[in-house]
Amino acid sequence: MNEQHRTGPVLTHLKAAPPPWNAWDIPGWREDSRLRTFYTYFLHPNVGLDLAEERRLLARDRAYAERLRTSLEHLLEQQPADLGTWHSITSHDLQFRSEGEMYGYLLDLHAYFFGDRPTPPEDPDPDRPFPPPHWSYWSRFVR
DSSP, X not given: OOOOOOOOOOOTTOOOOOOOOOGGGSTTTTTOHHHHHHHHHTTOTTTOOOHXXXXXXXXXXXXXXXXXXXXXXXXXXXXXXXXXXXXXXXXXXXXXXXXXXXXXXXXXXXXXXXXXXXXXXXXXXXXXXXXXXXHHHHGGGOO
């Protein structure tokens, strides 16, 4: 007796969703506790690192400066975090209104530490008005 097994079509075009992004994907995050501290506290309203002092420290510690540069460039190129993920990394709310605003801030921070920006970026004003509802969607594409 010859039994034939019926199988359905193979669905090769379906792929599993990628695992959610988290801070462990930032280059240097696992190896460098100072880098983790920077991202956790550099904008925390109750702790707030002095960005001018951090810039002076970066000038003295080239290895750490290179790790921070690599991690910031990774975040700016990949833009993997949404507002909720960023909040979970930094443990506070900076009142970013969109991912575009958040990544714009990180771009300004990169320019301050490693470019020609003379002053640190200012924290977003929590009392500024919200943009129109359609802005938060489109602002993701504005850089």
